[in-house]
Amino acid sequence: MTHTPPGTLYVVATPIGNLDDLSSRAARLLGEVTRVAAEDTRHSARLLTHLGLNKPMLSLHEHNEARRVDTLDSYLAAGEDIALISDAGTPLISDPGFVLVRELRARNRHIVPIPGPCALITALSGAGLPTDRFVFAGFLPAKPGARRQALDAWKTREETLVFYESPHRIVHTLEALNEQMAGRDVVLARELTKTFETFLHGTPASLLEQLVADPNQARGEFVVMVAGAPPVEQSEHQTISADALLTTLLAEGIGVKQAASIAAGIFGGRKQTWYARLQTMKSEH
Template identity: 50%
Template sequence: MPTDEPAAVPCPGGLYVVATPIGNLEDITVRALRILKTVALIAAEDTRHTARLLAHYHIRTPLISCHEHNEQQRTDVLIEKIRAGMAVALVSDAGTPSVSDPGYRLVRATIAAGLDVFPVPGVSAAITALSAAGLPTDMFTFVGFAPKKKGRRDALLQSLAGEPRTLIFYESPHRIIDFLADLQRAMGDRQAVLAREMTKLHEEFVRGTLSQLAASLKQRSEIKGECTLLVGGAPSAESIGMGDLADRLREALADPDARLSGVAKEVARKYQLPRKTVYELALKVRHEMRQGEEKR
């Protein structure tokens, strides 16, 4: 059998957005390997991490770093190289670049410069988890990492509470338990699936309600691996007219211990209506109730 490989044909100039494995090194396409071998330069989120992948496949293409802290500076340099006819591959540490990973600025700048961008598809943690989660796949919303600051995170989760599609989040292992609690407060105790260490030796899918997932994780001494969390969409809303809605608010506000903001929040969640709309109607209903009491 011949041992000499045929000479690789150089890639045309442009930016090649190359998906790489999220764990198992076999999860890479034949095309991606050819591209990584024949481009002139590989822009990597972490050159040390990518070097291990290249070494596994005996690829010797030069590397340059391009991560969230230097992407803006690197973009100008890489654009000039592509403009000069060079083929540059963009890779992240795992999965598809620019999907919750660096690369968006470089891709956008390449397009703005009138240069070619070539997608080289492959693994994505979100799609990998969705395919095996057992939650509805006909419609889904990819959210990625929620904001770390509590106020912004809570606001985001509240805005997604009425979303009927399956929600896909990324989260770090040391924040996942708190995040599950935040989700339950915002959306109720829905069905969810936690995918951890996908395609690796200790791959795991934890299924159940948000509270069950949290209880399971709290029993562990530590949680390892990046987490992909899928949450079931909001149940179908019970339709209601404005007149009936006012009646529901009036009934709830008749309780002397009821707080207007709390009533508006619960009614808005039940009927999947904008909280501001329900709150304004609740104010009007309470005003009418007080006027009625004064006339007695």
């Protein structure tokens, strides 16, 4: 650790299943740091034991993270190097660590990320869906109404959608996807890097059938990937028609706010966008 000052926090990515995926740099740093902050110390102790290490550890999870900031900051101020790890994958990515990193950066502490396994990137690399643009939305809400509302908000996005899901909610999520995005290409990645790693491809309805036919496919943690919505192409004819309609509405004395609502209802898009367009047209006349 000759290139970093004493008192550095290392954000270390750890395996999501296969222990051989731990990088040599991560293994070396775990051996060199003074202590380890882990999401679940009992779980992470198995990784350290696998590496032949016995390090002082303290827990850092969603329920105590804010309270741990001062404690960890005091260790760093004393010149200790600390590794932050989660149960699996990259810390902060749907795992604890954001509050800690944000607060320590505000205190000008030195923070070094050590890249490595990440379930969403691993899943995308093997799914066969577009990866030039994607949206990661973490875990969907657990309650049915909130889940449907979230999917309704995402369904017009043209990027590939990526969610995490647990085994006891995967069927409910597919049912909600079938309501909101029926016919879309969906890929389920489960048990990534483990013995029973599986990629299932189909529509929400066909995937539901597969999980019902083989309940074993509903086991394990999931990365759910959904093809984005097809792009909305606005033709030249539609553009001319939109301009004609807006001009007519303004000429008839329709208020800008009401005209924006009418335009959004006919042509789609955000009311705010139509409002700004109408305001521009109004100022030009």
